[in-house]
Amino acid sequence: MxxxxxxxxxxxxxxxxxxxxxxxxxxxxxxxxxxxxxxxxxxxxxxxxxxxxxxxxxxxxxxxxxxxxxxxxxxxxxxxxxxxxxxxxxxxxxxxxxxxxxTALLKGRGSYLCLHRMEQARQDSTLPDRSAVRVLAKIEEWSQSTRTGDLAELPGLDERSAVIPLVTSTRENCLGSQCPKFRACHVNLARREALAxxxxxxxxxxxxxxxxxxxxxxxxxxxxxxxxxxxxxxxxxxxxxxFLGTQLTTGQLLDFSRDMLAAGLQLARGLVDWQQVAGTLERSARDLRLVVGRTAPGARLRWVAQAPADVDPDAWEAALSDVREACAGAAEALATVSEIAPDFARLIERADILGTRAQAFCEPCEAGSVRWVDAGAQLRLVESPLDxxxxxxxxxxxxxxxxxxxxxxxxxxxxxxxxxxxxxxxxxxxxxxxxxxxxESPFDYPAQAAVYVPRHLAKPGDPAHSGQVAALAAQAVRQLGGGTMVLTTTLRALRTIGEELQRQFDAASGIEVLVQGQWPKRRLIDRFREGASQGKPGCLLVASASFWEGVDVPGDALQLVIIDKLPFPPPGDPLVEARSQRLESQGRSPFNDYFIPEAAVALKQGAGRLIRRETDQGVLVVCDTRLATMGYGRRLMAALPPMRVLKGDDEFLEVLDGLAATRISTTDPAWT
Missing domain, CATH: 3.40.50.300 (P-loop containing nucleotide triphosphate hydrolases)
Structure with a gap:
């Protein structure tokens, strides 16, 4: 049939x-x-x-x-x-x-407990603090009962915990079949189940x-x-x-140094000056970071010549060379004890891989790829294909x-x-x-949703813009009583708007302001979904980045989505620049063929948070006058669901009054 x-x-x-x-x-x-x-x-x-x-x-x-x-x-x-x-x-x-x-579930090895590394972590005297010790104890207790070893099963484990990298493996540090816990390995169990x-x-x-x-x-x-x-x-x-390019981070170098020192002191103490070997590698990583100097948080540095932008080429080349030599020195030291334990053979492989990557970044960038440096507390050197x-x-x-x-x-x-x-x-x-x-979506968007572009706000590049977005959000939330998500395009706007809204709404206001970063994402979303229930205040969530998509909040827990400005790609980003230059070389328009489609897709994703069920109602506010005044605004508006367009403040406030008066309680259908 x-x-x-x-x-x-x-x-x-x-x-x-x-x-x-x-x-x-x-x-x-x-x-x-x-x-x-x-x-x-x-x-x-x-x-x-x-x-x-x-x-x-x-x-x-x-x-x-x-x-x-x-x-x-x-x-x-x-x-x-x-x-x-x-x-x-x-x-x-x-x-x-x-x-x-x-059926079977298969995740990356970083999602599964590594029994061998958990035992090593128990003997590690450099755990960050007492809370880390408590988290490790909780993981050890759970390890006695879990069948899958999937850390997602462990209630209350913060995905940002510093303990997780200590009790999980990576491709670089996994011992494979030589691991003493190989037969009980959760990663191998998951792979066997997937194959069957x-x-x-x-x-x-x-x-x-x-x-x-x-x-x-x-x-x-x-x-x-x-x-x-x-x-x-x-x-x-x-x-x-x-994943299809090459990466080297100072974090990888520091993790390798720490793992080498721990293994050396535990398994081959006195045979090598482990403190000296690890210290040399650690210093080379830190010196590489120091060469770049101070940068703005989350800065991404263009790298089209010998060194990243605004970095001294000679100092950069010398620092990269020191990293390569430190990796080679570590491999030589490890080779002298390689027969003692399988840990050392794997560490040698890691030293070779890191050294090879350092050498690759001393060479010119491959054709058809782009190179840059992410500069934060650590450095991330990246060479990536454009697509x-x-x-x-x-x-x-x-x-x-x-x-x-x-x-x-x-x-x-x-x-x-x-x-x-x-x-x-x-x-x-x-x-x-x-x-x-x-x-097409089956939702009746003209009846269920409206879009509003306030014309009185400053332009997005104006320093006053974020403050005005916060003021608009505060007024709307007071009228609506919660159920509001503010999505920002930058972390700077996230901080400005979040801090201003937290200042305006105190504990007695009946509104709880949630800001991305204060809790793990899952906890923020769970609290936001609860909304004004069981005596809890209504919620206002200010978020950026990953909250633009994959967040499902049906019903009156979310009735207002405010987007601070049109989500164009940052023009100074090296990957964005390289893609634009490729389009120009093909005789195409980077703005029409790249920037506008990128903004349209991101805008659709953000707007998609609003209406999740047939019974939902709400308003989307885009605080960017360009959507209403520029020619390309029509193309971006056409990319949105066919919501009715509100003409001014009075109509916007009237719709908010209607939403506040008719709070609709929705049920989450089991089959959608």
Missing amino acids: PLHDPVREAFAEGGVLSRAAEHFLPRPGQTDMAMAVARTIESGGALVVEAGTGVGKTFSYLVPALLSGERVLLSTATKTLQDQLFGRDLPKLVQALGLPVR ADVVVINHHLFFADLAVRESGMAELLPTVRVAIFDEAHQLNETGVQ IAKAVREKLLRSSGDESSKKSWIFTSATLGDDSRLSWFTEPCGLESAEVLQV
């Missing part, structure tokens, strides 16, 4: 999905996407689907994938979405469809890390999979370029001569571009020849 028949039946009224859940409603767009996925699975090739919020894209790709009987790889953007897919959506569908399907499963859930970071080094178990897994599906595919290009197109064409889309085994590649997201070919996504991903499908 052709695959499209059981797929269509599953989504039909009275079909298996509607019988399995009371909240399921047949949606034409969801069915259309499912049928396109089914066709691609049967015929092979690549399909790119932009599915608007509310379409139910997860079921649209899962149902045909499961009914196909093929071995399937599912990749998501984040570990949080990965856990949701594996822990909620997949089991629900497998049960509803009555299929004997084996019919459906494997991974994330984009793991996929590209493996594509770069062929080390994470995917080298065995991917050839046996005929269907690969990438959800939240809009992140693929930026994730991929992180992943070449890697996708050469490593993914090349099929074997046997057409019966031709692979199927499905890429989907709510936001993939602002033109009919979705070229913002397809061009940098090498997917220009893929089939493209756009499925």
Whole structure:
């Protein structure tokens, strides 16, 4: 039977999905996407689907994938979405469809407890503080009962904890089969389960890390999979370029120095002057950082000549040479004790890798790549391809001569571009020849949502702009009583707006101001979702970066989204500059073909936080007059969902009054 028949039946009224859940409603767009996925699975090739919020894209790709009987790889953007897919959506569908399907979850090694490194951490006298000792004790207790070793299972563990790198492994420090805990290794258990499963859930970071080094178990897994599906595919290009180039960080050097010193003192004390060898490497890393000098927080330095911008070339070259020599010295010292324990053999490999990378950065940048330095408390030296197109064409889309085994590649997201070919996504991903499908959201945006561009605000470049955004947000929140998210395009604006709003709303105000960075992201979102419930005050969340996407807050917990300015890429960013120069060399317009599509996609992502369910209502405020006054503003406005446009302050305040008066309590449908 052709695959499209059981797929269509599953989504039909009275079909298996509607019988399995009371909240399921047949949606034409969801069915259309499912049928396109089914066709691609049967015929092979690549399909790119932009599915608007509310379409139910997860079921649209899962149902045909499961009914196909093929071995399937599912990749998501984040570990949080990965856990949701594996822990909620997949089991629900497998049960509803009555299929004997084996599923597995596979993350990068940094997500799993390393039993060997946990034992080493217990003996480490340099733990940061008492709280770190308590966290380590909690992890040790949990290690006695966990089966998977996935640290996401441990309640209350802060993902920013300094203990996590001490109890997890990296590709560089893993001992592999020589590890004394190899048989009980959680990473190897996860890989074995993945190799035996019919459906494997991974994330984009793991996929590209493996594509770069062929080390994470995917080298065995991917050839046996005929269907690969990438959800939240809009992140693929930026994730991929992180892994397909070369990186060297002073943090890697300091971690290696610390690990070498700990292993040397524990396993070969007195045989080498470990303090001297580690100290030389540590000094070389710190000297490299000092050569760059003071920089603005999060600065990204252009590197088109011998040294990064504003850095003395001779001093830079000497510092890099010292790093290379310190790595070579460490390798020589480790070689004298390499037979004592497997730890030393792995440390030698790490020293060689770090030294090779340091040498690579002494050479000119490869053609078609861009080089820069991220300068913060540590340095990160990066050489990256401009996009992943070449890697996708050469490593993914090349099929074997046997057409019966031709692979199927499905890429989907709510936001993939602002033109009919979705070229913002397809061009940098090498997917220009893929089939493209756009499925509109089923939401009634003109009835559910409005967009407002205040004309009285200062221009975004004016120093007064952030303060005026904070004042507008404060006025709106007082009227609405909470349920507001302010999304900023820069960390500077985040701090300015966040501090001003915290000053305006004290503990007695009935409004709790949450600012990105004060708590872990998960805790901030959980508190924000609670809103004004169980005697708690309403919430105002000020956030940037990762909060623009992947945040799902349905109901009246979020009714107002304020964006401080249009999210254009920073023109001084080295990667942005290199991409712009490439377009110019092709006779194209960087502004029209790069800056505007980037801003359109980011704006759509931010606006997508507002309406998450059929019963949601809210307002989007974009505090950038260019959206209303510049010619390109029409293109950006057209990229947004078709919300009704508010003409002035009075209309805006009237809508807020209506939202405040009719607080709608929504239920989260189990089947969407």
